Amino acid sequence: MPHFAPPGPLGFGGAPLGNMFEEVDDATAEAALAAAWDTGVRYFDTAPHYGSGLSEHRFGTILRRYPREDFVLSTKVGRLLRPDASRPDNPPFKNGLPFRVEIDYSYDATVRSVEDSCQRLGLAQIDIAFVHDLAADHLGEEWTEQFELARTGALRALTDLRDQGVIKGWGLGVNLTEPCIRALEEADPDVFLLAGRYSLLDQPALDQLFPMCAERGVRVVVGGPYNSGLLAGGRNFDYQEAPPEMVAKRDKILAICERHGADIRAAALQFCAAHPVVAAIIPGAKRAEKVEDNARLMTATVPAAVWQELRDASLISADAPVPN
Template identity: 50%
Template structure:
């Protein structure tokens, strides 16, 4: 089953910020944000054990476990097993060091074996307070976390997590599985395999207004040929496209700040929000099934919903192309 057949709409909710990404968030604020997403009609929720060492899953579950289970689609990820033991040393998170320093202090095992995959799913169900998952992503088997060792992690997942998730899908326990990564190469490698076959992928930060050329060249043509859909994560490039200062989970460099300034100037000229441009650009690719911005304040959810529904004139997209702010190969709304 394709992701487009499974997902209930174009806008989902990414819960990484609920794991205290960048800052400590009060429990009440986290719960209010999830409730706001529900009230705005969002029915696809994505989470992961990695987000605050189980914190995001627990917070999401506190709200969703009170809702009718058949009324929403839920995805989480495998690759991290959360232990009861607390971490005393600094976490080794590759390029993402310090990302969840305000999350739970529990130790995490980074492992993609069959046994760890099954344990991870059981633990996620418990934290979420639900009896089943719809989609499971294999998380972060890529260079940004593992450097040159990423291929060995990929092989561990190929012989472990991939096979477990394929079996669970074939048995009807889950509806779909795929990779959830911040780099295109693991997905490219997976699509080149004879088996097992993923149903889709969650690509974070690689199909945004600020970064899409590589995915257009290397990944998306193959994905389309194989009818494998994409969920776009991080459509605001870690926040810099939505008024924040982070790009790729770090402070945005000067060249990114300059490009964002040009994008905002063009958006202002056409009387639209930069959020509308960002979300609608990411969804314009035929492979895109949904986009899942994250949020930690209820007001942000309303902004995202409004941005998705905002009317963006065709002239904006034409000017965007003319200004060289997007790849010539990028599909744009209105066929611009």
């Protein structure tokens, strides 16, 4: 059976609509989702963790307007939400819904998580479920213990749910390549959501993960194509202030792009989308104008000389596919 994968090349990442780093009002969030639809996006990704359910609520409000068969929707498991009127902190999300996030990769929690997400979305089915983070922190440290819990819990549950037709596919949603490699070795995933590990700044996925995916027919969704904003004019890399060496590398890439009249953001998006195992890229956006910018940047001209200079300067791997 072929592995299920979302449509691309451009999707919509839902973390910003969970009030990531700053609050966004409902009208602004809904306008961003509507703009994504209007620019042709048909793949949407969210998670219970994003704003303690806020992102899922907002996605459902807009996506219920459209025929269910016309879009692909993914969310995540591994985070159950428990009612809590004190609104406990859930960094980096600000002022989310009144729920406490509990990490749980067990079989029963995974089944419940899928059901809970459907209720928050107001939809009868999600297409893809990603096991979220598998890590002690958001940067992916100390993932092996969590993977062992998920291997006999979440991974088994999602395989059963796929076999039953409850979902169409499953995978991991992580910031490291190693858990994905382990999943390929020990289970039968369909698609991975890999955040930040295949970008203009950082390409460790090229070494082992992408070749394994190509061999198995497993696709990849690239999250964080701007590396938390550093490639889009921001100061963050991997969700925190960028280290000097990454700022310096960004500045070298920027200088090459500017020398050839190219937008570094266009180069960042198009580079990620060019690899054949990549099904879609999902830059996040809080506002409609940013969504429209991303759609425009996907088709903006990036001269071939940019890619050649980046390779010559060893800023991207010589093995990395580049846009034609």
